[in-house]
Amino acid sequence: MPPETRQTQQTLSDAWSSRPKRRRLNPNSETSAGSGNRSHSTTEKDQAETSPASKKRRSNPPTTPSSSSTNSIHKSQTTTPINASETRDELNTKTSQTPTSIPNPNPPHLKVTHLHTSLFASPPTTLLCHATNAHGTWGAGIAATFKTTYPSAFAIYKSHCASHSHDPSLLLGTALLIPPQTTSRSATERNARHWIGCLFTSVGKGRQKGSKESILEATGDAVRDLLGQVAELEGEEGIGEVRMCKINSGLFGVPWEATREVLEGVEVAEGQVGEVVVCSL
Ligand SMILES: Nc1ncnc2c1ncn2[C@@H]1O[C@H](COP(=O)(O)OP(=O)(O)OC[C@H]2O[C@H](OP(=O)(O)O)[C@H](O)[C@@H]2O)[C@@H](O)[C@H]1O
Incomplete structure (x- = not known):
């Protein structure tokens, strides 16, 4: 593999304001989605892999x-x-x-760095984030690769969406954090030991996708929700780096620079992960 190169982009933006916090999500397991209040899931009797959390990645606000x-x-x-x-x-x-x-x-803001590599080449315990709709489909784009690579994670996402089918819009601006599925029928998924972060940046897809403004607003909220969930986990279950693709920039049709500006406007609370690595090919 060619050497990975990082390019730090530290432009800060205070332009983005937070909407009222949405309620915490239900658990995400295939067997219990929609039945409780935990903000992360376990499934197929799995528990997340437990590697030491990398405290040095955490933000230390002055x-x-x-x-x-x-x-x-x-x-x-x-x-x-x-x-x-x-x-x-x-x-x-x-x-x-x-x-x-x-x-x-x-307060410090989320630091966005770049890495020229496939998101799926990330090391074990990495949290891989992508933008998702609220209708339980990962049918195209990078989502389709997520579906085939992480079938157990997809089942959790699908179940989570189904549990909100009475009003999928409740998911907008929230995140679903799925632990590594170490008993998946897929050897690839078992061995990858990746966490999956679903950012609900649009309720619908295709012609039903949200407007650019709606997607951007939901992106900020969903990332804040995700960082909060990750912070709750630390100490119990280890998450390495937080990485994402250039979310919203494909099928959702939002220019990457607009999404990046929103990400860099996300305030990072003490104890939260302060950096997201954006992977692109
Ligand atoms: N291996 C790789 N490593 C790193 N980056 C990679 C990559 N492969 C592709 N990319 C890039 O990843 C970005 C996102 O582009 P995408 O079009 O996928 O996602 P999006 O966020 O705009 O849209 C979300 C909706 O797409 C689906 O819709 P369906 O349900 O299938 O209808 C979902 O479910 C949502 O609803 C683009 O920059 C790609 O170049």
Whole structure:
């Protein structure tokens, strides 16, 4: 395989705003989809592979407070009034003891890097993300390859969509996190040990696909949902890198640069994975 080359793109964008958080998804197993509240699945009696999570990939937001912040939480944490009788030394001591837990007014955003390789060439424990519709079909594009490569994961996705068939639009802007299916009938799927991240960026497909604006808005929400789910998992089940293809840029018809801008506008909370690697051929 030719050496992989990365190109970091660190343009930050604050242009994207979050919609109200959607409710947490149901579990995703083939046998229990739609019946509970866990945000990730197990299926076929599988449990996810447990490799150590790579903490170094996690974002460490700076904690330096800013006096110019308009953040309401920040503003509520007023400093203790200083008694006129306090000495300069005492004042200095107070200053050095300023709490460092003040919310960061400038949280980091998702870092988007690029890798020239097939998404499917990713090492075990990688989380592979792609854009999906809410009707339970991975019929074309990269989704079709996901379907043939990861048949057990597809069954979970299909079941998850079926459990929302009364109102598929509930899935818009959410994510489905599917653990590696180590007892899959497919040796390829068993050996790959890939996590799959389904980003519901459009309810429909083909002529029924969402507008560009709707897809982009749902992309931001779905990625935030996914990062939250991944953060909940850490410590239990290991996820390596988070990777994706150039989502939305094929059948969904959204220019990649527009999606990339949305990704780079996603704020990363402390403890969340702070980087996504975009794979393209
Ligand atoms: N091995 C590989 N490694 C890395 N990148 C690869 C690759 N193979 C292809 N790509 C690229 O992956 C991008 C996405 O392009 P796609 O058209 O697939 O996806 P999309 O996100 O626009 O659309 C989603 C809807 O497509 C399906 O629809 P159906 O249900 O089948 O009707 C779904 O289910 C959704 O509904 C394009 O840049 C491809 O070059």
